[in-house]
Amino acid sequence: MRSGLFLMICLMVGAAIFGAALMLNNDYYFFAGYVVLQYVVLATAWNILGGYCGYVNFGSAAFFALGAYSTVALHKLYPLPVPLLVIVGGVISGIVGLGMGYLTLRLRGAFFAIATLALAVVLQTLIVNWDFVGGSRGAYIVRPEAIAPFGSYIKYLFLVMMLLAIGAINLARLIERSRLGYGFATIRDDELAAEASGVPTLRLKLIATTISGALMGMAGAPLPYYIGFLQPSSAFGLDYAVNAIAMPLIGGTTSWAGPLVGAVLLGSLQQLATVTISSAVNLLIVGLLLVGFVIIAPNGIIGLVQKYIRHRPVAQVGRRKIEADATGHVP
Amino acid sequence: MVFSFDLLINAVISGILIGAFYAAVTAGVSLSFGILDIVNIAHPAFIILGSYIAYMVNAGLGLDPILASILATPIFYLLGAGIYQIYYVSFEKRGQESLRGLAFFFGLLFITEVVLVLYFGVDYRYVEAPYIGPTWHFGFVDIPLRILVPSLVSLLLITALQLVLTRTFTGRAIMAVAQDQLALKLMAVDPIRIKRIAFGISIASASLAGAFLIVIQPVEPSVGREYIGRVFAICVLGGMGSLPGTVIAAMLVGTVESLTATFYGPSWAPAVSFGFLLLTLALRPAGLLGR
Numbered sequence: 001m002r003s004g005l006f007l008m009i010c011l012m013v014g015a016a017i018f019g020a021a022l023m024l025n026n027d028y029y030f031f032a033g034y035v036v037l038q039y040v041v042l043a044t045a046w047n048i049l050g051g052y053c054g055y056v057n058f059g060s061a062a063f064f065a066l067g068a069y070s071t072v073a074l075h076k077l078y079p080l081p082v083p084l085l086v087i088v089g090g091v092i093s094g095i096v097g098l099g100m101g102y103l104t105l106r107l108r109g110a111f112f113a114i115a116t117l118a119l120a121v122v123l124q125t126l127i128v129n130w131d132f133v134g135g136s137r138g139a140y141i142v143r144p145e146a147i148a149p150f151g152s153y154i155k156y157l158f159l160v161m162m163l164l165a166i167g168a169i170n171l172a173r174l175i176e177r178s179r180l181g182y183g184f185a186t187i188r189d190d191e192l193a194a195e196a197s198g199v200p201t202l203r204l205k206l207i208a209t210t211i212s213g214a215l216m217g218m219a220g221a222p223l224p225y226y227i228g229f230l231q232p233s234s235a236f237g238l239d240y241a242v243n244a245i246a247m248p249l250i251g252g253t254t255s256w257a258g259p260l261v262g263a264v265l266l267g268s269l270q271q272l273a274t275v276t277i278s279s280a281v282n283l284l285i286v287g288l289l290l291v292g293f294v295i296i297a298p299n300g301i302i303g304l305v306q307k308y309i310r311h312r313p314v315a316q317v318g319r320r321k322i323e324a325d326a327t328g329h330v331p
Numbered sequence: 332m333v334f335s336f337d338l339l340i341n342a343v344i345s346g347i348l349i350g351a352f353y354a355a356v357t358a359g360v361s362l363s364f365g366i367l368d369i370v371n372i373a374h375p376a377f378i379i380l381g382s383y384i385a386y387m388v389n390a391g392l393g394l395d396p397i398l399a400s401i402l403a404t405p406i407f408y409l410l411g412a413g414i415y416q417i418y419y420v421s422f423e424k425r426g427q428e429s430l431r432g433l434a435f436f437f438g439l440l441f442i443t444e445v446v447l448v449l450y451f452g453v454d455y456r457y458v459e460a461p462y463i464g465p466t467w468h469f470g471f472v473d474i475p476l477r478i479l480v481p482s483l484v485s486l487l488l489i490t491a492l493q494l495v496l497t498r499t500f501t502g503r504a505i506m507a508v509a510q511d512q513l514a515l516k517l518m519a520v521d522p523i524r525i526k527r528i529a530f531g532i533s534i535a536s537a538s539l540a541g542a543f544l545i546v547i548q549p550v551e552p553s554v555g556r557e558y559i560g561r562v563f564a565i566c567v568l569g570g571m572g573s574l575p576g577t578v579i580a581a582m583l584v585g586t587v588e589s590l591t592a593t594f595y596g597p598s599w600a601p602a603v604s605f606g607f608l609l610l611t612l613a614l615r616p617a618g619l620l621g622r
Contacts, residue, residue: 056433058372103613109429110370111567111612117372118560122605129598136598238556242441249434284445291438294431295421 003174010166018162022155030154034226036267037161038219042240043247043259044168045215049208050245051253052181054188055109059100059116060244062123063093063213065235067220072133072230075141082160082222089221090214097213098206105205124236138231141224157222168215172256175211184208216244239283243267246290252302261301337471342593343586344472348482350585352547354578355485356540356558357565358492362533364563365572366509367526369418373436375555375562376443377534381407381541382456382550383447389458396458397484400542404535411534414439415527440555447552455549463546481543486578488539492532493574505529509572557601564608567616583607 021029042060049055057063067089074080074088096119104115128136143153150156175181183204186194195201224230243266251262266286273282297304356378363371381400388399422432462476496502504525507515512522544550565584569576584604592600 050430054430056430056437058433058437103609107612107616110364110433111616113370113433114372114559114563114567115608115612118564118605118608121557121560122602125599125602238441238444238553242437245434245437249431253430280445280449284442284449287438287442287445291435291442294434294438295417298425298427298431 003170003177006173007166007170010170014162014166018159021158027152027154030152030158032268032271034154034158034161035271036264037158037165038223039243039247039263039267040165040260041161041168041219042216042244043251043263044165044172044256045212045219046244047248047253047256047259048172048175048184048215049212051248051258052175052184052188053205053208055105055205055208056113056245057116057209057212058113058241058245059118059120060216061236061238061240062116062120063097063216064220064223064240064244065127065232066093066096066123067217068223068230068235069127069133070217071221071224072139072141075224076132076139082157082225086160086164086218086221090218093217093220094210094214097209097216100213101206101209105202105209120236120241124232127232127235134231136232138229138234139224140229143225143228153225157226160222161219164218169256169260171211171215172259176256180204180207239286242283242286242290243270246286246293248300250289250293250300252300254299255302258300258302265301338593339590341472342589344474345478346586346589347582348474348478348585349547349589350582351482351485351578352478352540352543352581353561353565353585354581355481355488355536355543357562357569357577357581358489358574359533359536359540360562360566361569361572361574361577362492362505362529362536365566365570366505367529367533368509369415369526369530370433371436371530371533372433372559372563373440373443374533374537375558376440377407377410377537378541378544378558379447379550379552379555380443381538382545383451383541384538385542385545386456386458386550389460393459395460396542396546397460397481397539400538403538407538408531408535411531412527414534415530418530419523419526444552444555451552453551453553455551456545457549458545460546477546481546484539485543488536489574489578492536495532496574501525501528560601560608561604564604564611568607568611 017033021033042064045063046057046060049057067086070089070092071085074085080088100115100119101112104112127133133139145153147153147156150159175184183194183199186197186199187201187204191201220235223235227234243263247262247266248259249262250266251260252258266289270282270286273279273285293300299306356375359377360371360374363369363374381403384403385396385400388394388403389396392399394402418432418435421427422435462480464477466473466475467479468474494502496506504515504518504520505528507520508522508525508529515522515525544554548554561584565577565580566572568584569578569580584607587607588600588603591603
């Protein structure tokens with residue numbers, strides 16, 4: 001499918017979802033949908049580095065919070081429109097991602113993972129000590145009641161996040177089918193061999209960390225307007241980090257569809273569980289699903305579906321025919 | 332702030348004592364990450380689990396927390412051996428340890444924390460023991476016993492581990508597994524069994540480290556997260572798998588953290604270990620006593 005056509009389809013699906021949410025005429029669906037879409041962006045961003053290159057980022061929450069806090073800081077200076085804030089958040093997180101990668105990516109992958117884990121702690125320390133953005137007390141962001149022509153502000157935020165999610169998915173799909181994506185795949189499969197064949201691995205890895213970090217920052221940028229009150233412990237919450245990893249791994253890491261499927265399923269499940277059971281239990285569910293999936297279904301839901309399609313009797317008949325044709329015998 | 336000599340000496344001494352405790356916390360990671368190449372980022376979670384077990388035994392039976400943790404080591408050993416078996420079958424054998432193995436341990440970290448939160452809540456828990464409370468005074472130097480006792484036992488633990496690693500056959504086999512698995516097989520030793528034993532020992536040490544932790548400070552389930560950066564910083568700085576290096580690195584990090592906390596405020600201390608980690612990775616990835 002061509003990229004332009006795919007984008008059109010995405011936009012149409014997005015418009016249909018937005019329309020359906022409008023028809024339901026209940027702002028709760030926008031609030032819940034916003035969180036799911038935010039996870040779509042976060043999971044897709046994680047997958048660009050984690051799924052395509054095979055480098056695990058445990059510090060998703062740090063990049064996400066960086067985007068959110070750049071919004072808080074800018075809001076105090078001069079209130080900008082949300083789309084601009086998204087871009088600023090993306091640029092800042094992207095730069096941090098590049099710096100992190102530059103310091104750690106020349107070593108084995110595990111060091112990068114550990115460094116990202118530590119980055120979250122340190123950035124949180126910095127934010128806690130930075131009084132301008134509220135420090136440990138947190139910061140209030142008064143969001144406008146309404147914005148033309150959307151009516152309530154949450155509809156506007158939902159639309160921004162929807163466009164961001166569509167953008168992220170298209171970007172991931174584009175990368176997957178480009179030279180860049182093939183380069184990433186060589187790093188994931190055998191970095192040494194890739195290096196030996198002349199793939200500029202360090203440069204590719206830095207590109208991946210930058211794109212991935214920037215998208216995470218973009219996902220976080222509208223957050224202060226969404227929740228209205230941001231404090232370090234919520235912005236750096238472990239649930240962002242674990243979801244960003246669990247969603248692609250449960251969905252499947254090799255294609256853009258995996259994080260999307262994982263985020264929509266897990267995100268909706270969590271929204272449901274938060275309302276019906278409790279938020280601590282739903283985090284436990286995510287953790288158990290993550291461990292269960294990496295052990296039992298290493299290729300995620302997408303992998304399971306592909307396996308099922310391949311092993312269907314019809315498909316096997318088809319394959320036998322192809323094999324027969326190739327050898328010239330009739331079964 | 333006026334520079335104070337008393338403050339400096341006290342900060343350095345408490346840093347070194349805390350450093351000895353950090354060494355016990357890191358010893359397990361030096362074994363698993365440094366020697367076995369298993370990136371067990373869930374290690375701090377097992378330490379917190381150890382803290383809670385010490386707390387339960389202490390609150391329920393009135394037993395000394397450190398003694399309780401020593402009694403709990405066989406359980407932790409079995410837990411570690413079991414986890415290694417799952418890890419080996421699911422990831423190491425299939426060659427998928429880099430991405431999914433990491434996610435597996437991250438999941439374990441997360442599950443342990445959430446289960447502890449669900450069971451105990453997020454209140455701080457503490458233990459009772461005769462050495463918690465009193466402080467020895469030497470002139471202007473204050474040494475709280477609640478830090479001194481865990482530090483001394485930590486050093487004992489490290490010495491014991493080092494003796495096991497260098498003097499016993501199993502210990503030497505553990506060191507060898509990091510270097511050449513094939514050669515080990517030729518010596519009629521099963522590398523998987525050795526790794527299982529080593530990982531079991533690594534998790535068993537978390538039981539003790541957990542008891543030290545809850546003696547030193549009150550514990551709640553998310554405390555473990557602060558230790559992730561610190562533990563790996565010390566492990567890398569110490570030279571990945573060298574126990575003497577781990578002790579030196581731990582005391583260095585402990586001292587610098589203590590100085591930072593004294594002169595800049597405790598809220599800045601967590602940034603220290605990260606700074607150490609990044610500097611080490613950028614300047615000397617082999618660590619202080621690296622091979």
